[in-house]
Amino acid sequence: MPKISNKGLAMPQSPIRKLVPFAEKAYAEGKKVYHLNIGQPDIKTPQNAIDAVKALSLDILAYTRSEGSDDYRHKIAEYYKGVNINVAKEDIIVTTGGSEALLFAFGSIMDTNDEVIIPEPFYANYNGFSTASGVSVVPVISKIEDNFALPAIEEFEKLITPKTKAILICNPGNPTGYLYSREEISKLAKIVKKHDLFIIADEVYREFAYDGNQHVSILEDEFGLENHAILIDSVSKRYSMCGARIGCLVSKNKDVISTALKFAQARLSPPTLAQIASEAALATPQSYFDDVIDEYVERRNLLIEGLESIDGVKVAKPKGAFYCVAELPIKNSDHFAQWLLESFDVDNETIMVAPAGGFYSTPNVGLNQIRIAYVLNKESLKKSIHILKEALKVYND
Structure with missing residues (x-):
């Protein structure tokens, strides 16, 4: 059988997208999944x-x-x-x-x-x-x-x-x-x-x-x-x-x-x-961005405050973009992220996060961290924070 290239074998999986099959399975089981894993804004494209x-x-x-x-x-x-x-x-x-x-x-x-x-x-x-x-x-x-x-x-x-x-x-x-x-x-x-x-x-x-x-x-x-x-x-x-x-x-x-x-x-x-x-x-007025920035600041503040209220969670406060990195009281965020989709829900709802190890090139760094994209509306973020809080209680027990 012909062989795959060494470059192809070395190509890393995306930590953002590699969990998609588990999310699709969760959907098939009737669960609602809040996507905190990817920077796909829910803001409307300029008309x-x-x-x-x-x-x-x-x-x-x-x-x-x-x-x-x-x-x-x-x-x-x-x-x-x-x-x-x-x-x-x-x-x-x-x-x-x-x-x-x-x-x-x-x-x-x-x-x-x-x-x-x-x-x-x-x-x-x-x-x-x-x-x-x-x-x-x-x-x-x-x-x-x-x-x-x-x-x-x-x-x-x-x-x-x-x-x-x-x-x-x-x-x-x-x-x-x-x-x-x-x-x-x-x-x-x-x-x-x-x-x-x-x-x-x-x-x-x-x-x-x-x-x-x-x-x-x-x-x-x-x-x-x-x-x-x-x-x-x-x-x-x-x-x-x-x-x-x-x-x-x-x-x-x-x-x-x-x-x-x-x-x-x-x-x-x-x-x-x-x-x-x-x-x-390019003709989009500044008012569009003013409104979007106000919305993201509110989402960021809600998310950071919520994460800081969870025991054992450490988070850096972002000054821009719409992501943050949170350090969790766990050992392996890859396992945790998959577990969230496969084995955990609150009222048939769960969250999808991006394990942060894939955002480093140094081996074995960031393994207890996740990236969260605060691109969802504030009500969805509130529910997501609650799900994360309850999930950590169960996971660590």
Whole structure:
């Protein structure tokens, strides 16, 4: 029988999606499952994006340019100017989600066995993208006790080797909700310039910054990272358009853009209909985001207060995005998460969470942690907290 590749065998399962069969079985048994495991907002997609697709009258659904349509990239550049990022449409490649943008970035700047430094815990699929690209993740550990703040720059410098090509951050962070300060971005800028590295920033949660804090981008002029910075973005969370699968790679480094374009050409073009919807979404008024942020702050506060009321639970308070990491009084969150779906319910209702071990690359770290996405309405969150509290009593007994 032909053999599967070593790369395929090494490819990690998603901690977010690997429990889906157990959730489906719970559904088949008549249970209601509250999905805290995945960042699929229940916020409505802006109506102008939906209407743009409904209004189409096409005879042929054709390819667009490999880098995305001119009109859409021009409007993205205008959007960025509004958030203090001065780029032109030529600095932008539209991708099939932020995931493809990350794969293009890895493929453009790293070779097999090169290294990328990532503060952990990090978005679980960074492990998968690294494996697919033959790249090694070198983690620098942030801790729940420090609210997952950026580790000292000295910790980064200790890890830099001749194989190091980039530092990757997610800001605000998935899974932690940590929001990097201007001072922290400045420190990272200095280290990548000192060692002539790239810095990749996944900024898909840019709009979701709370408590009066402001998001700071690596592509703001003051950091002088024109040759070093690669920005990853997506419409998925900003406009609650996860199914559109439209993102972009942005860089002022012309070599990065021309190289990434070759990867884009190899897959022909990003989805045409989704670009049309995404272009329309750019006209979404600020009031939409104001309302969404107010809603997420209320959900966050409800969730954190509820988790802190449970004996033995430790939680970091997120400053952005819509996730938090909670440490539970258990030994193995993979087992616990599966048990919740297979063997536990309160009035025929249970919860689905994401085991946090998959958000680390360091072995045996985060095994007693879970990631919770507070993308459900407040009533569902209240029920979910109650279910978790009762589940821990039974599980530990």
